[in-house]
Amino acid sequence: xxGFNSYKYIxxxxxxxxSGFAAAQxxxxxxxxxxxxxxxxxxxxxxxxKKWIDELLMADFSGWPKNSPAPRNKSSTKMxxxxxxxxxxxxxxxxxxxxxxxxxxxxLAHYLYTSAYKNKDGEVEMNNGRYSDVLFRTDDGWxxxxxxxxxxx
Numbered sequence: 001x002x003g004f005n006s007y008k009y010i011x012x013x014x015x016x017x018x019s020g021f022a023a024a025q026x027x028x029x030x031x032x033x034x035x036x037x038x039x040x041x042x043x044x045x046x047x048x049x050k051k052w053i054d055e056l057l058m059a060d061f062s063g064w065p066k067n068s069p070a071p072r073n074k075s076s077t078k079m080x081x082x083x084x085x086x087x088x089x090x091x092x093x094x095x096x097x098x099x100x101x102x103x104x105x106x107x108l109a110h111y112l113y114t115s116a117y118k119n120k121d122g123e124v125e126m127n128n129g130r131y132s133d134v135l136f137r138t139d140d141g142w143x144x145x146x147x148x149x150x151x152x153x
Contacts, residue, residue: 030102034135037142038109039095045081046090053078058136058143066129066150088119105137106145127151 037056044052057074064071072080096112110132117125131149135142 025102027102030107031100034100034102034107034109034142035097037135037144038097038111038133041144042090042093042095042113046093048085048089053081056144058138058145061144061146063144063147065148071146086120088117090115091118091124092116107135107137107142109133109135 041052041056043049044056053074057077059074061074061077062071063077068080093113093115096114098110098112099108100110101108110130112128112130115127115129117127119125129149129151131147133144134146136145
């Protein structure tokens with residue numbers, strides 16, 4: 001074989017092999033990045049960031065908060081978020097992660113929370129509750145596919 005340079009093929013194979021290792025996901029890194037998105041969502045609500053729904057929810061999102069009679073899609077979640085903002089504001093929260101499981105491009109995050117909500121009359125209501133969030137890895141990072149939870153009774 002004229003022009004055959006085996007070292008070029010060895011270099012190409014080595015580069016391919018190492019790029020495969022670099023692309024492999026680190027479970028702890030995945031869990032940390034999933035948790036960062038969960039925290040980002042709560043912080044966005046507290047900061048009155050109106051872009052979080054468009055940025056963090058999948059187009060086909062379907063979440064079921066405990067205070068809703070049925071699951072809500074992305075536009076319903078946006079509508080109820082606008083209504084809740086007109087009634088008051090989340091003024092503080094703390095999250096307590098319980099478990100984060102990542103399988104490929106799908107993640108499940110279970111956690112507890114404590115929150116303080118100040119209504120438009122200035123009264124503060126404290127809540128404790130729980131959520132289970134399902135996130136999907138996209139080219140833009142993790143996004144919510146679904147969630148279920150809310151205040152404990």
